[in-house]
Amino acid sequence: xxxxxxxxxxIYPSLFNHYLEPSLLADSLSGEILEANQAAVRFLRRPATxxxxxxxxxxxxxxxxxxxxxxxxxxRIDGRTQNAVELQLGSGExxxxxxxxxxxxxxxxxxxxxxxxxxQGGTMGGAPDTKVDQLQHHLQSIQELCSGLNNPxxxxxxxxxLQGNLRLKRVAETSSSILRKLRHLDNPPGRPRTAEQxxxxxxxxxxxxCTQNAVLIVDDDTNVRNLFNxxxxxxIPNIELEMANDGQIAVEAFKEHHHELVLLDLNMxxxxxxxxxxxxxxxxxxxxxEVPTVIICTGFDGKNAIPRVLEKDDRHTCLYKPVLxxxxxxxxxxxxxxxx
Numbered sequence: 001x002x003x004x005x006x007x008x009x010x011i012y013p014s015l016f017n018h019y020l021e022p023s024l025l026a027d028s029l030s031g032e033i034l035e036a037n038q039a040a041v042r043f044l045r046r047p048a049t050x051x052x053x054x055x056x057x058x059x060x061x062x063x064x065x066x067x068x069x070x071x072x073x074x075x076r077i078d079g080r081t082q083n084a085v086e087l088q089l090g091s092g093e094x095x096x097x098x099x100x101x102x103x104x105x106x107x108x109x110x111x112x113x114x115x116x117x118x119x120q121g122g123t124m125g126g127a128p129d130t131k132v133d134q135l136q137h138h139l140q141s142i143q144e145l146c147s148g149l150n151n152p153x154x155x156x157x158x159x160x161x162l163q164g165n166l167r168l169k170r171v172a173e174t175s176s177s178i179l180r181k182l183r184h185l186d187n188p189p190g191r192p193r194t195a196e197q198x199x200x201x202x203x204x205x206x207x208x209x210c211t212q213n214a215v216l217i218v219d220d221d222t223n224v225r226n227l228f229n230x231x232x233x234x235x236i237p238n239i240e241l242e243m244a245n246d247g248q249i250a251v252e253a254f255k256e257h258h259h260e261l262v263l264l265d266l267n268m269x270x271x272x273x274x275x276x277x278x279x280x281x282x283x284x285x286x287x288x289x290e291v292p293t294v295i296i297c298t299g300f301d302g303k304n305a306i307p308r309v310l311e312k313d314d315r316h317t318c319l320y321k322p323v324l325x326x327x328x329x330x331x332x333x334x335x336x337x338x339x340x
Contacts, residue, residue, distance in 0.1 A: 045089045087116070
C-alpha cells in the first residue's frame with residue numbers, strides 16, 4: 001500500500017525519483033516496500049506496481065525469504081546495515097547485489113532507505129554512505145528553505161485574517177498547510193496534551209502568584225510580534241500585553257511584571273527562547289514567584305529544545321508558525337484559564 005498523504009509521496013517525489021541510486025523506502029518493522037524510485041524500477045526490471053505494497057522478500061529468489069530477517073533486525077538495532085544478497089529480477093534472472101539500508105525520519109516514524117548496488121541497471125560507484133548523506137543533505141536544504149518562509153507566511157496569514165479577506169485567507173491557509181507538511185509539523189516533538197490537561201495542570205509555584213491575564217510576547221520579528229499583539233488584543237478581552245524582541249529583554253520585562261503567560265519564540269539573536277526560559281524559572285526561584293505558563297511559538301524545528309522546555313511543566317505547550325488566528329486565541333485562552 002502506498003504512503004497516501006505521506007511526506008514522501010506528497011512532498012519529495014521529484015527528489016526521490018531523481019535520486020540516482022536504485023532506492024526503495026520500506027517500513028522498518030514489516031519490511032513493506034512503500035516507494036520505489038525510477039532507478040530501482042530499472043535496476044530490478046519490474047514496474048513500481050509490482051514492488052510497492054510488497055515485502056522486501058519479494059526481491060529474493062524463492063526459498064531465500066529468510067535471508068532478510070537478520071538484515072531487518074540489524075537495522076533496528078544499529079540504524080544502518082549492509083548485506084550481500086541475490087536479487088530476483090523481473091526478467092527471471094538473478095543478480096548479486098549489495099543492499100544498504102539506513103533509518104530516515106521522513107514522516108515522524110521509522111522508515112528505511114534501501115539502496116541497491118550491483119551490475120544491473122548501471123548503478124553508480126562510491127561509498128554507500130555518500131549517497132545516503134547526499135539525500136539527507138537535500139532534505140535538510142528543503143527544511144532550511146522552509147524555515148526561512150515561516151515568518152513571511154505567518155505575516156501574510158495573520159494580516160489577511162485581521163483584515164477579514166476571505167479570498168486571500170484561503171490562499172494563505174493553503175500555503176500554511178503546505179509549509180507545515182514540508183517541515184514535518186504534522187508530528188511535532190514533545191508529549192501530546194489534551195485541552196483538559198492544559199487547563200487543570202497545577203502551577204509550579206515558589207510563592208507569589210503571577211499577574212493574572214498578563215501576557216509577554218517574545219519574538220525577534222517585529223511584524224510577527226505586532227500581529228500576535230493585535231490578534232490577542234482583539235480576540236481576548238481584559239488581556240494585558242507586553243512585547244520583547246529577544247530573550248534577554250524578555251527576562252528583564254518578566255522581572256518587572258511577572259507575567260502569567262509567556263509566548264516564546266525559540267530562535268532569536270543574543271538569547272534564544274530556551275535560555276530565556278531557564279532564566280525566567282531562576283527568577284521565580286529567587287523571588288519565590290509562581291512560574292508562568294509558556295507557549296513556545298516558533299518556526300524553528302527545535303527537536304531538542306522544545307521537549308526540554310515542555311518537560312519542565314505539564315502546562316507548557318508548543319505552537320508552530322504559521323499559526324492560525326483561532327489556534328493562537330484558543331491556546332492563550334486555555335493557558336489563562338483558572339481551575340474551578
